[in-house]
Amino acid sequence: MNPELLFTQALGLTSPWAVDDIDFDPKAQRIDFRVSCEAKQLPCPGCGRSDQPIHDRKPRTWRHLDFFQFAAYVHAEVPRVRCGGCKKTTQVEVPWARPGSRFTLLFEAFALTLAKAMPVSTTARQLRTDDRALWRVLDHHVTQAQAREDYSTVTTIGVDETACRRGHHYITLVHDLAERRLIFATPGRDAQTLKGFSEDLASHQGKADQIRHASIDMSKAYISGLGQHLPNAEITFDRFHIIQLANQAVDAVRKSEVRHDARLKRTKWAWLTDMARWSKKQDEAVYDLTRSNLKTARAWRIKEALRDIFQAKPGREQAEGLLKRWHSWARRCRLEPMKRLAATIKRHWAGVLQGFESGLSNGYVEAMNSLIQAAKARARGYGTASHFIAICFLIAGKLKHLPANPFQTPLQRMVAS
Template sequence: MKDFEHDFSLFQEALEIQEPWYVSDYKVDHSNQVLHIYLSFERGATFTCPHCGHSHAKVHDIVNDDRTWRHLNFWQYTTYLHARLPRVACDLCGKTRTVVVNWSRPKAGFTWFFESEAMTLMKEMPVSAVARKVGEHDTRLWRIFHYYVRQAMEEVDLSQVKRIAIDETSSKRGHHYVTLFVDVDTKRVLFATEGKDATVLKTFKDYLIEKEVSPEMIEEVCCDMSPAFISGIEEHFPKAHITFDKFHVMKIINEALDQVRRTEQAEAPELKKTRYIWLKNQDKLTENQQVKLFNLKDTLLKTARAYRLKLALQGLWTRTFLYAPLYFEDWYTWAVHSQLEPMAKAAKTLKKHEKGVLRWFTSKMTNGLLEGINGLVQASKRKARGYRSTKNFIAMIYATVNKLTITVKPPIGG
C-alpha cells in the first residue's frame, strides 16, 4: 500500500490528465472505500479561452469553490476528482471566463471516462440497475443519457424526409400515449411526443421548422383512421397524401366480424370458442382449427357470411391500381346489403375514407414497420419495469429503435 499512497504518477498517467493540469494530492478513505484525487495547474500556465478559443489566455483568478467529478473506480475505490478552476482574462476577446477542463464536459459532474462507461451500460441494462451497479442516483444517470441521445439525434438528417408513418404507443398504464413519427424509407424514428391528439401533428410540424425543414417536404403520410390524426394532417400538412394502413383497415373488418359472431353464438352453440379461427389468417391456424373452419366457413351462418366478406376485402390488396376502385365499390355494395349490421357499418366507415384506403395502390405504405417498432418499445419498457417520466421513455425509444451510435468524446484541448 505504500507505493499506492505516494505515487502521483500512477494517477497522472491513468487519468490522462493534460498539461498544465497535474495530480497534486490524493486521499484514501478506507472505511468508506472512497478515493479522492486532487488536481492543480502549473504556475504561469495559460489556458484556452472558453469564449473565443484563444489558446494562450492568462489566469485572472481562481474560483473559490472546490469542483468535484465522479470518475471510474480505481480498484474497489469509488473515485472522485477535485479541482479549483481558474478564470482566464482573454487579451483577444476581452472576456473573463472559467476554463473548461479536459476531463469532463461543462457542468456534468462526471468525467468523460465515467460517462462513456455509463452509456455503455445503459444501452444494455435498465437505468435503475446501472444506478445500483455504479452507486449513483438514476436521475443523474438519466441526465447523462439525455445529453448524448440529444446529441445523436441532432445529427439525424431530415432534409430528405418525404414519407412518414404515424402511430401511438402506450407509455404507461392507463390512457398515456406517445406518438411516433417514423421515416418510412430509413425506418428511423424522427420524432416522438407525448399524446395522441391532433396537437401532436402541430408539434411535429414545429419540430421540422426548428430543424429548418419545410413541412411541405412531407408528401405521404400513413396512419390509422384516428380522427385526430386525420384532422391534424389536413391542417398542418395539407399537401400530404394520406394512406390508411391496410392492417388497420382489416382490423376494422375483423372487429365487425367478431361482433357478428358474439351476437350469433347465443343461438348457434357451434360458434363457441371459435373466435380465433375467424380472425387469424388460415395459414396461422392449427390443424384442428383449420378443420373446424373448413366445416363452418361455407354454411349459412351469419358469421360465415361475414367471414366471406372479410376474405373478399383481403382480395382487394391483390388487385391492380386500375381495377382496385371497381373491386372496392363491388365489395362495398355487397357489404351494405349483407343484412349484417356490424359489417355494413364497417363498410360505410371504409367508404368514408375510400381515398385513403385506395391510396395504398400508389404509395404502398403500411404501418407494419411501426408494429415492429412498438414491439421493441414495449419490450424495452417491460425490461425497465417502466420509466420515471415520458421524457425518459422517449429518449429510450430514440436510442433503442434508432440504434444510435453514441460516442463519448472529450474535446480537443482544454
C-alpha cells in the same frame, strides 16, 4: 511505467492534465484518481483570450467507469481563469466530463448503451448510482443528439400513437419511413401534434411542403392535421390498421353469436389470426366452422377476402375493381359490424386506394411501437412523458450524435450505424 503515468494515458489525459496520485481502498470497494492541472496560465473559457492567469481552483469529483469490481472516481481542483479581456472569472472545462455533470463522459456513454437494453432503474443498480441522475444524463444526451439531426431529405412519413401511461395518456410518433427512424415525438394525439412536427421539421433543415407521402390510421385528428400543416402529403391509410378494423368487426359478430352457439367458445384468436398461422389445435377447432353458415364464419370470409386483396398487391386500377366488388358484398351481408366496416372504407376510399399505389404501410412503425411498449413494460412505466420520449428516441431514433459505446471497436461502431 509508473502507475500515475499509466492511468494518465488510460484516462486519455494530455498536458497540462495528469494523474498525480492514486488511492486504492479494497475495503470500501473503490479507487480514486487525483488529477492536477500543471498550468499557471490558460486561455479564457469565455472569450478565448490566451495566457490568462489562474484565479483559484475549485475541487470537483466525477464518477468514472468501474476499475475491475471497484467503483472509480476522478478528483481534480479545477482552475478558474480571471480574464483581463472580458473581465470575467470563468471555470475551465475538463477534458473528461461535460460541464455540470458529475459523471465522466465514458461513464455516461456506457450508461446510455445499457439504457437501450434495460430499464434505467436497472442500469442505475448495475452502475451503483442514482436513477434520477441517470435520467438527467439520458435526457441531456438524447435532447442534444436529436437537436443535431438533419431531416432535410425526409419526404415520406408514418404517423402513429402509442400509450405513454395508464389512462388516456398518449404520445404521437412520426417516423421517416425511408430511413426507418423516429424523427418526432410529442404528447397528445390531436391535429396540433402535426403542427408541432412541421415546426420541428423546419428546425432540422426540413420543410413541411417537402412531405409527399404519409401513412396513417383513420384518425380524424391526423387527417385534419395533415391537411392543415402538411398540405402536399398524399395520405395512405395503413393496410394493417384496415385489417385490424376488419378483425374487430369479425369479433363483434362472434361476441354476439357465441351467446347462442357453444361451438364458438374459445375460438376467438383463430378468427382473428391469419389462417396460414393457425396452430394445429386452432385448425382442428375452427376449419370446419369456417365453412358453416354461422354468422361469424360469414364475417370471417368477408374479412379474409379483404386480406387477400391487400396480400395480392394489385395496381391501383385493379385494386379499385376488387374493392368495389368486396364493398358491395360487405354492404349487403346483413351483419351490422361488417356493414359499418364497409362504410368506413368507403368514407376513406381515396386513402385506401393510395396504399396500392404508394406501397406504404405502418408495419415498421408498429414494430417499433412493440419494442417501445416492451421497454415500458420492463420498466413498469415511466414517470413523465419526457422520459418516455427520450426512451423512444434511444430505441428508434438512430441518433448519430450520441456518445459511442466505450467498449465497441471502431469496426463494431461502423456496423452498428
